[in-house]
Amino acid sequence: MTKSALIAGSTGLVGNELLQVLLQKDYDKIYALVRKPLTIKHPKLVEVICDFDQLDNMEAHFAVNHVYCCLGTTIKKAKSKGEMVKVDVDYPYMMAKLAKKQKVEHFVIISSMNANARSKLFYPRIKGLLEDKLKTLSLTSLSIIRPSLLLGERQEKRRGERAGIKLYQLLSPFLSDDKKNKFAVEAKNVAIAMAVIPEKEVNGVTIYTSEEIAAIVNNHRGNQSITT
Numbered sequence: 001m002t003k004s005a006l007i008a009g010s011t012g013l014v015g016n017e018l019l020q021v022l023l024q025k026d027y028d029k030i031y032a033l034v035r036k037p038l039t040i041k042h043p044k045l046v047e048v049i050c051d052f053d054q055l056d057n058m059e060a061h062f063a064v065n066h067v068y069c070c071l072g073t074t075i076k077k078a079k080s081k082g083e084m085v086k087v088d089v090d091y092p093y094m095m096a097k098l099a100k101k102q103k104v105e106h107f108v109i110i111s112s113m114n115a116n117a118r119s120k121l122f123y124p125r126i127k128g129l130l131e132d133k134l135k136t137l138s139l140t141s142l143s144i145i146r147p148s149l150l151l152g153e154r155q156e157k158r159r160g161e162r163a164g165i166k167l168y169q170l171l172s173p174f175l176s177d178d179k180k181n182k183f184a185v186e187a188k189n190v191a192i193a194m195a196v197i198p199e200k201e202v203n204g205v206t207i208y209t210s211e212e213i214a215a216i217v218n219n220h221r222g223n224q225s226i227t228t
């Protein structure tokens with residue numbers, strides 16, 4: 001039986017790492033919904049240039065086993081709160097609705113640490129809002145990843161993020177592993193965890209914090225060293 005996946009956000013920090021990991025897995029086809037052409041080519045990879053305001057037209061591509069959503073933006077890039085909500089809430093929610101229609105087995109999405117629809121802060125509030133909306137869909141299996149600060153090489157300059165990463169680098173020699181994960185997590189590890197999660201059949205909603213991401217990655221690395 002063939003196995004396929006769809007990914008959105010594969011040009012981003014986590015999404016790009018995730019695409020590389022998924023291409024090594026046992027999928028026969030991976031559909032990448034993108035706004036602009038990807039720089040990589042691979043026999044399993046099907047690039048689908050997409051206008052995310054017209055996601056409805058993409059329904060046929062959602063006839064896959066697993067859907068991964070790594071979409072997101074910043075207020076600086078989006079230029080308004082409304083535009084940011086479109087990318088961080090409306091598009092992922094639309095994707096989840098299409099996944100539901102196509103009876104996708106597992107929907108995996110990145111939200112954020114502290115996501116809470118009742119938060120006074122805009123970013124955790126919209127992430128919480130998205131999570132609440134996704135939960136209403138009763139997807140077969142919904143995995144919500146809530147990473148702390150993401151670590152990784154980014155072309156774009158994000159001042160706030162950089163300051164957080166500098167602080168993390170200063171403090172990390174004095175922090176326990178658990179505290180380090182609470183503070184920040186490698187984008188690559190988020191990607192590994194996202195790819196591993198659907199390998200176990202778990203129905204309903206599961207939320208993964210950075211500490212749980214680290215545990216999944218450690219376990220995965222342990223299993224790999226046993227089999228190699």
Ligand SMILES: NC(=O)c1ccc[n+]([C@@H]2O[C@H](COP(=O)([O-])OP(=O)(O)OC[C@H]3O[C@@H](n4cnc5c(N)ncnc54)[C@H](OP(=O)(O)O)[C@@H]3O)[C@@H](O)[C@H]2O)c1
Nearest residue numbers: 009010011012013014035052071072110112147148149150
């Ligand atoms: N940064 C952090 O420390 C942090 C912490 C916790 C959670 N998160 C969340 O984790 C997720 C992934 O973060 P990341 O840093 O990997 O994201 P990223 O590097 O900013 O990548 C975002 C992805 O979303 C796509 N995107 C943005 N605007 C779009 C639009 N209008 N239409 C279609 N696609 C659009 C981008 O595509 P293009 O290349 O076409 O722009 C890109 O593929 C986000 O939801 C973020 O909020 C981030």
